Amino acid sequence: MAVACPECDNPLTIDADEVEEGETMQCDECGADLEIVSIDPIEIAVVDEAGYDDEDAAHHDDEEDE
Ligand SMILES: [Zn+2]
Numbered sequence: 001m002a003v004a005c006p007e008c009d010n011p012l013t014i015d016a017d018e019v020e021e022g023e024t025m026q027c028d029e030c031g032a033d034l035e036i037v038s039i040d041p042i043e044i045a046v047v048d049e050a051g052y053d054d055e056d057a058a059h060h061d062d063e064e065d066e
């Protein structure tokens with residue numbers, strides 16, 4: 001199955017039988033680090049090198065995790 005790279009729209013051929021959810025790969029075209037976030041259907045997302053902490057910082061609510 002071909003999935004477009006979210007960075008450069010390069011079609012990436014991914015065989016669902018050969019990859020696992022959470023696995024990371026690299027785009028041949030732009031070199032972006034991509035994580036396979038879903039297998040069925042296949043969905044990929046760019047791995048943010050800065051980490052995911054930035055998103056938490058955007059929250060202003062005083063929510064507790066409880
Ligand atoms: Zn790419």
